[in-house]
Amino acid sequence: MIEIHRTFDLLSNKLLGWVQQFILLLPNLLITLLVLVATVFAARLTRRALASVLPRVSPGAVTLHSLISTLAYAAVLLVGAFFGLEVLGLDKTVTSLLAGVGIIGLALGFAFQDIAANFISGIIIAVQRPFTVGDVIQTDSFFGTIERINLRTLDLRQVTGELVRVPNRKVFEGAVTNFTVTTRRRVDVECGVAYSSDLAQVREVVLAAMQDFPELLTDQPPQVMFTAFADSAITFSLRFWIPYRRQVDYVGAKSEAIMRIKRAFDAAGIVIPFPMRTLELPAEVLARLGRGL
CATH class of the missing domain: 3.30.70.100 (Alpha-Beta Plaits)
Structure with missing residues (x-):
């Protein structure tokens, strides 16, 4: 019975300690909740502001505008989340998260090299804008009209009607002939x-x-x-x-x-000649042909 009472007292003290800690952390939790709400609001406001300003600065680069707006939205959310963890006193958690993000990013970079190369090539193409939607280009073995420029692929409508999705890395690294740019x-x-x-x-x-x-x-x-x-x-x-x-x-x-x-x-009266061929046959074949055989 004594052991049961001790166990019950330990559990009670532990639960009481947790309740006390929760009560002590309640103001910080409320502040963190307000921070997260404000962060979400600020992230949406940032994305909308960039979506309205960027087309005026560099019109036509729709893909790049979408990328910048999304990255800014994610960056504001991350800053708010890390700040909320700091308010809760979870400094070590923030450090661990940053280290984990770095390791995961390095691993993903090795695992998805081609995707990363296409993505980076798409960003460079969106910035430099060597061609736009509607241009007639030839790249690699494909020739047609650009219908869409994504961050990973380029949609090319060939003159025979097929839609080809060319990886941005091949377009960026290879030779591209733009037939529309000179008009x-x-x-x-x-x-x-x-x-x-x-x-x-x-x-x-x-x-x-x-x-x-x-x-x-x-x-x-x-x-x-x-x-x-x-x-x-x-x-x-x-x-x-x-x-x-x-x-x-x-x-x-x-x-x-x-x-x-x-x-x-x-x-x-000018003649366009066509190729002519002369056949030389053996004498015995000619003789047989002459006899009608």
Whole structure:
């Protein structure tokens, strides 16, 4: 019975001590609660303020604006949480949390190197803005129009309709050709004429066919350059410049130039030769063919 009473007294004293400590900590708990409420309010206010100010400072970088607002929101929450722990006297807990966050961050950095590289590349792309949504670019083996720029991937709509998500790291590290940034593009049309053709006449006919060409840039007139003595023709390249906004501008201009050259050559009697092959057969095969076998 004595042991039971001692155990009961120990439990009672322990519970009483906890209640007393809770009563003593009650003001600090109330202060911590107020701090957390104020922190949440301040974090939301900070995010809203940045969301309204950043588009005025650097319009167009929507992804970067969202990242900065989210990081600022998280930073304010962390500061408030650490301050609340300090009010409760949990200094060692704060130190342990900071050390744990550092170790976890280091481990995650090694485990998700590719994701981190894509994320950092996305931040750099959002800051430098080498291209924007709607630009026509070529990167790696993909060619198309940018539909969306995320912090991890770039959504590229190819001219054949497929949507390709290219990792930002490959875009950042590789070569990127932006066809939209200059607002103009040169069109090259390759063709060939027979060896018996008058090359001076060929040039005149091609340039005449390009008269009144739709949206032709006149500051750089069309050029006809003969390029090679090919197997069955003398080849040449027609070069001219057009305004470029979409890929259909380039494809349509090239198609129109080909049709104009064909009509002009037909009217002038200029021949566009096609490859010819000569077959040499043994005499006995020719004899059998002659007999109709």
